[in-house]
Amino acid sequence: MRLVMDLSAFFESRVCIVSGKGGVGKTTLSAVLAVMAASSGQQVLLVDVEGKSGLSNAFGANPLEYEAVTLSQGVFARNITAEQALLEFFQDHNLNWVSKRLQSMNLVDVIATAAPGIKDILVLGKVKQIERRGTYDLIIVDAPAAGHTLTFLNSAAGLIDAVRVGPVRTQARDVQEMLTDPSRTQVILTTLPEETPVNETVETAEALVDLKIKVGAVLVNGWYSPCPAATVDEIRAAAVTAGTVMPDEEAQALADASSFVNMRHRLQQTQLARLEDMLALPILQLPFLFTADLGRPGIDTLTKALETAITDFETEAPAVTLPSSDGKTA
Amino acid sequence: MSTAFVEIVENSTTLVCCGSGGVGKTTTAAVIAMAAARKGRNSVVVTIDPARRLAHALGLDTSDLGDDPRAIDPALWDPENKRVENGSMSAVMLNAKSTFDSLVEKYANNPAQVGRILDNTFYKNISAALSGTQEYMAMEKLYELHESGAYDLVVIDTPPSRNALDFLDAPNRMTKFLEGRAFRVLTAPARGGMRLVTRAARVFLRTTARVLGSEVLDDIVEFFGVFEGMYEGFHHRAAHVRDLLAHESTLFMLIASPRRDALEEAEFFAEQLREKNFPIAGAIVNRLHPHFTESLAQATRLRSETFTERANENEATTLLAELYANLASFQEVAQKERDHLVRLEELVSPGPVEKIPFLGEDVHDFSTLRLLEDTLFSKDTEADKIAAIPHAQ
Ligand SMILES: Nc1ncnc2c1ncn2[C@@H]1O[C@H](COP(=O)(O)OP(=O)(O)OP(=O)(O)O)[C@@H](O)[C@H]1O
Ligand SMILES: Nc1ncnc2c1ncn2[C@@H]1O[C@H](COP(=O)(O)OP(=O)(O)OP(=O)(O)O)[C@@H](O)[C@H]1O
Ligand SMILES: [Mg+2]
Ligand SMILES: [Mg+2]
Numbered sequence: 007m008r009l010v011m012d013l014s015a016f017f018e019s020r021v022c023i024v025s026g027k028g029g030v031g032k033t034t035l036s037a038v039l040a041v042m043a044a045s046s047g048q049q050v051l052l053v054d055v056e057g058k059s060g061l062s063n064a065f066g067a068n069p070l071e072y073e074a075v076t077l078s079q080g081v082f083a084r085n086i087t088a089e090q091a092l093l094e095f096f097q098d099h100n101l102n103w104v105s106k107r108l109q110s111m112n113l114v115d116v117i118a119t120a121a122p123g124i125k126d127i128l129v130l131g132k133v134k135q136i137e138r139r140g141t142y143d144l145i146i147v148d149a150p151a152a153g154h155t156l157t158f159l160n161s162a163a164g165l166i167d168a169v170r171v172g173p174v175r176t177q178a179r180d181v182q183e184m185l186t187d188p189s190r191t192q193v194i195l196t197t198l199p200e201e202t203p204v205n206e207t208v209e210t211a212e213a214l215v216d217l218k219i220k221v222g223a224v225l226v227n228g229w230y231s232p233c234p235a236a237t238v239d240e241i242r243a244a245a246v247t248a249g250t251v252m253p254d255e256e257a258q259a260l261a262d263a264s265s266f267v268n269m270r271h272r273l274q275q276t277q278l279a280r281l282e283d284m285l286a287l288p289i290l291q292l293p294f295l296f297t298a299d300l301g302r303p304g305i306d307t308l309t310k311a312l313e314t315a316i317t318d319f320e321t322e323a324p325a326v327t328l329p330s331s332d333g334k335t336a
Numbered sequence: 337m338s339t340a341f342v343e344i345v346e347n348s349t350t351l352v353c354c355g356s357g358g359v360g361k362t363t364t365a366a367v368i369a370m371a372a373a374r375k376g377r378n379s380v381v382v383t384i385d386p387a388r389r390l391a392h393a394l395g396l397d398t399s400d401l402g403d404d405p406r407a408i409d410p411a412l413w414d415p416e417n418k419r420v421e422n423g424s425m426s427a428v429m430l431n432a433k434s435t436f437d438s439l440v441e442k443y444a445n446n447p448a449q450v451g452r453i454l455d456n457t458f459y460k461n462i463s464a465a466l467s468g469t470q471e472y473m474a475m476e477k478l479y480e481l482h483e484s485g486a487y488d489l490v491v492i493d494t495p496p497s498r499n500a501l502d503f504l505d506a507p508n509r510m511t512k513f514l515e516g517r518a519f520r521v522l523t524a525p526a527r528g529g530m531r532l533v534t535r536a537a538r539v540f541l542r543t544t545a546r547v548l549g550s551e552v553l554d555d556i557v558e559f560f561g562v563f564e565g566m567y568e569g570f571h572h573r574a575a576h577v578r579d580l581l582a583h584e585s586t587l588f589m590l591i592a593s594p595r596r597d598a599l600e601e602a603e604f605f606a607e608q609l610r611e612k613n614f615p616i617a618g619a620i621v622n623r624l625h626p627h628f629t630e631s632l633a634q635a636t637r638l639r640s641e642t643f644t645e646r647a648n649e650n651e652a653t654t655l656l657a658e659l660y661a662n663l664a665s666f667q668e669v670a671q672k673e674r675d676h677l678v679r680l681e682e683l684v685s686p687g688p689v690e691k692i693p694f695l696g697e698d699v700h701d702f703s704t705l706r707l708l709e710d711t712l713f714s715k716d717t718e719a720d721k722i723a724a725i726p727h728a729q
Contacts, residue, residue, distance in 0.1 A: 027357070027358060028356070028357020028358040028496045029356065029357045029358025029359065029593070029598075030358065060597065063597055096547075099547075101543060101547070104540065104543050104544065104547070107540055112512065115466060115467075115509075115513055116513070116516065116556060117544070117548065118465065118466070118467075119458060119461050119462055119465050119466045119513075120458055120461065120548065120552045120553070120555060120556050121548050121552055122461045122464060122465030123465070124548075151357055151496060168549075168552065169548055169549045169552060170549045170551065171546075171549050172546055172547050172548065172549060173547060174547055174548060174549075175549075200698055201387070201389065201698050201700070202387040202388070202698075205387075205388065233658055233659065233662040234655055234658050234659065236655060236659060240655075241655075241656075241659065243652075244651075244652035244653075244655050244656055245652075245656065247650065247651075247652035248643070248646070248649070248650070248652045248653050248656055250656075255629060255630075255631075256629065256631065258629075259628040259629035259631075259663055260659040260660065260662075260663050262626075262628045263628045263659075263662050263663040263666050264659055264662055264663075265696075266626060266628075266666070266696050267662055267666070269696035269697065270696055273696075273697060273698065296625075296665040296666070296668050296669040297668070297669060297672055298594060298595050298596055298669065298672040298673045298675075298676050299595070299596040299597075299672070299676075
């Protein structure tokens with residue numbers, strides 16, 4: 007089998023969970039995926055589960071709430087925090103008074119400790135409910151940082167073991183079913199081409215295989231393009247040939263900037279090679295954008311870059327044999 | 337490095353490094369401890385989940401590792417033997433579970449109680465599942481090292497929290513949680529006027545049991561039952577931890593990356609600290625793109641455009657077009673990153689805002705930590721030069 011990917015296949019699972027180490031670009035790339043899907047006519051819901059403002063910031067909107075808001079054409083967003091999901095869960099089971107009691111007596115923490123993962127299950131349960139309703143073609147979940155992602159995605163299995171009966175168990179089973187069905191759910195791993203995030207990506211990918219959760223692709227963010235290497239003397243000589251006056255300080259700066267970016271690029275290549283070695287998954291690169299504030303224009307640039315990366319991947323990818331259900335090459 | 341920063345490294349006794357995920361908290365905490373050791377101080381750094389190779393460099397990757405600090409061979413952090421006399425550097429990796437276990441051992445009345453708690457499923461869940469536990473245990477470690485009197489500087493890394501304020505609140509949350517007052521009222525035997533409350537409580541417990549299963553509930557009830565006799569001790573301890581956190585000698589160092597959103601988070605945190613009267617030592621902005629030249633980005637960009645138009649003329653113009661485009665991109669991002677620092681500088685003033693450049697390589701051994709230390713100790717432009725020079729392998 008070839009590593010296949012085309013834009014439509016990219017979103018064949020209705021729920022797409024974007025995961026990665028802290029600060030690698032989960033939120034940014036969730037937004038990019040949403041914009042990309044929306045531009046092909048899909049109705050997309052972006053879900054924030056940490057009550058952070060990154061998503062809305064990226065679109066220059068107000069902080070998200072429990073009610074979905076429109077961020078851009080075809081892109082909607084809301085947050086689903088554990089507290090809200092817990093309240094709603096008890097309400098749905100006609101146990102409104104229990105949830106009030108839990109909150110007024112500060113017992114939510116106790117319950118969450120007693121049944122680890124319950125908060126995650128309720129959040130994912132809410133995602134499942136939205137998925138089942140079918141209002142959106144695609145639901146993109148901006149997941150908690152990687153260490154937490156595994157706990158997050160493993161919560162269903164854990165709870166099924168811990169809680170033997172009752173509605174929480176049923177919820178956990180439903181969530182587990184959704185997560186392990188590749189036609190319904192896939193995880194997109196995001197990383198920087200640096201050693202620590204790459205290690206974490208590989209570990210997460212392997213753990214997800216064990217959990218039988220599909221990984222759709224790895225997005226390698228923050229990629230620096232190489233630059234021709236040139237010494238100060240070579241640069242001066244080029245200036246003479248080109249008939250331009252160049253102060254020495256400028257030749258030095260050009261040489262330094264080129265050697266810096268090439269050094270980063272080499273490191274990134276090494277890390278990319280490790281990823282390719284260890285994971286038989288589509289790996290797509292996204293450029294580092296030279297700005298301190300991406301905003302909507304940055305998201306649009308990255309969206310184009312992702313579309314190009316997907317197209318290139320299809321035309322260039324060598325035929326790779328995928329071991330059946332395993333994420334690793336032999 | 338500003339004199340204000342030298343002052344911090346030379347004189348502070350407790351430094352808490354905090355900031356959002358991936359900005360360099362663990363790295364800078366190690367650099368500060370190393371810088372202090374080289375200035376003759378006895379420093380210890382408490383790291384939380386360090387990258388594997390950094391853990392290795394700090395000698396924190398052996399399997400028998402408890403959570404006691406280990407002294408690091410000076411040949412590693414001071415290979416040229418240039419340190420001020422008597423300096424030492426130690427490191428420890430936080431293990432929230434074993435820190436909690438030792439607290440249980442300390443405050444239990446007898447070994448049987450220790451055993452019952454350590455075996456309780458609910459207890460086992462606490463370090464893994466109760467949010468804020470890692471934060472609290474980090475503070476607990478800080479207190480322990482501080483009290484030991486063995487170090488004159490404790491630098492503490494913090495876990496990547498959803499909200500950087502989580503750990504300020506951690507001692508309170510932990511005490512409230514362990515007190516389990518609500519639970520004790522619920523499970524107390526009915527007597528006299530309590531009967532009504534208790535009946536409602538029974539219904540509540542039964543309902544909760546139906547939702548979560550009765551085993552789960554039994555574990556909770558057992559835990560709070562056994563823990564009861566230890567609560568006082570814990571409560572006292574947490575009060576001391578809180579006092580140390582609030583003491584004027586405990587300084588907070590904000591770590592941020594120079595992106596607009598990361599800086600906004602750091603600014604928010606600075607505001608919160610100010611409001612609550614926690615002293616801010618300063619801020620470190622990490623991973624700034626190097627500044628290769630004093631000339632203006634716009635000028636370089638113009639040159640780049642000129643040569644791009646001429647790129648087909650010959651090899652020289654092609655080369656110059658690419659080199660100028662690359663330099664212009666770096667100048668633009670470096671400029672934008674520095675433009676975003678103004679507000680943070682206002683907020684931490686009179687504390688310094690130090691800048692650490694993005695290195696051409698990852699930071700996971702002493703030679704790269706030294707490189708970062710050097711950038712902290714030199715002037716801006718020199719620091720950028722250091723970052724730009726590929727480091728000898
Ligand atoms: N390709 C890119 N080029 C330049 N900057 C980027 C790129 N991708 C992300 N960034 C910036 O990097 C920072 C981190 O990105 P983002 O917030 O998306 O990461 P995250 O993984 O969601 O972080 P957290 O774990 O804190 O939620 C942001 O300032 C973002 O604007
Ligand atoms: N100035 C720098 N130049 C280049 N790489 C750096 C620099 N500072 C840190 N790094 C690298 O960035 C990564 C993140 O750094 P670090 O682990 O210190 O961040 P952190 O804030 O502790 O992250 P977390 O929130 O995940 O605990 C590390 O792999 C480190 O090697
Ligand atoms: Mg995010
Ligand atoms: Mg860290």
